[in-house]
Amino acid sequence: MTTIDFRLIRQLWMFLAVAEEQHFGRAAQRLNMSQPPLTEQIQVLEQSLKMSLFERSRRGTKLSPAGAAILPAVRQFAEQVERLERVVREVAAGQSGVLQVGAITSAMLDTVPELQHELRRQYPHLTVFVREIDSVEAIPALEAGELDVAFVRLDGPVGNGIESIPLAEDRLAVAVPRDHPLAELSRVRLRSLADVPLVMSARQVSPAYFDFLTAICRSNGFAPRVLHEVRSVTSQIAYVGCGQGVALVPASMRKLASENVVIRPLKERVMVVTAALAWNANRHNPMVDAVVSWANGVAGKVRTKG
Structure with a gap:
């Protein structure tokens, strides 16, 4: 078993302070210590790593x-330590539990606030941490235990203990610039997008969603002309507003459209899963059970509407 080197952790914290301040004196003030011990510890770190970390001159560091x-790796490490400290403080203060939630942008706008409201009502002492993720990040994070639940675009079985429930689906629509000829139509045929540059949610962000949209286009007789691949629906709409093509988006995203973008429904009825709950069934957590129970209720309402 490897022993944690707390001295190295402290030295890395010092390195980060000097790197961000670019001055040993200011870094020492930030760390509430005098400068000589800080300089000494950085030198010890450099010797242990067998590399020079800073270039010192009269003009600064x-x-x-x-x-x-x-x-970048040290900065990421520091953020993880801060997150750990925050969780420890919350638990020490008498909180009954902590839930780590990952969500894509659209789910953060719609689904997650509804869940948080319900959790606050049932578990007032529960601490919920939410962070934005891409759909493709969810499965590794759930498997590693970095997330307890994830709200992502996910359709179909995953395996390895990862289970999911579709929570929301929406009819596919097209976002177009207000001055685009398609904006004059009340409904748009998919085939009419054959020669129009598209702004798509990147495949590396959500492979299943990208492949689904591509398959829909092909089933209507054309291969999509993808001009830009972006990270979220909000980015798609922003690119459309900048005249960078049109985008296939869920119809409910019209509430995000700026004045120079209009959302027109497709003539074809194509439904897309806009949010699904995913969790790791191999990791037991009572709070996850509570979220799954809530999600089953939400999914039941969606099926009833359908």
Whole structure:
């Protein structure tokens, strides 16, 4: 079993302060310590890593190439430590539990607030941490235990203990610039998008969703001309507003459209899963059970509407 090197953790924290302040004196003030011990600890860190982390001159301190290379990983490490400290404080303060939630942007706008309202009502001492993710990040994070539940675009079985419930579906529509000829139509045929550049949600963000939309286009006789691949529906609408093509989006996203973008329904009835709850059944958590119970109720309402 490897022993945690707390001295290294402290030294990395010091390295981050100096890297961000670009000055040993200011970094020492930020860390509530004097400068000589800070300088000494950075030197010890450099010796243990066998690399120079900073270039020092009369004009100040700047990162060396090696220091710049490790900075992103150290920054990510510091964020994880801060998250751990926050959870520990919440639990120590008497909170009854912590729930780590990941969600795509559209789910953060619609589904997650509804869940939080219900959880606050039933479990007033529960602490819920929400972070934005891409759909493709959900499964690895659930498997690793970094997330308890995820609200993503997911359709069909995943395996490895990951289970899911479709929570919301919506009719597919098209977002077009207000001055585009298609904006004059009350409904748009999919086939009419054959020669129009499209702004699509990136395949690397949500492979199943990208492949579904591509298959829909092909079934209507054309291969989509993808001009841009972006990370979210909100980005799709923003690109459309900048005249960068049109986008296939859920009809409910009309509430996000700016004044220069209109959402027109398709003539074809194509339904898409806009949010699904995913969780790891191999990791037992009573709070996850509560979320799944809530989700089953929401899914039942969706089926009733359908």
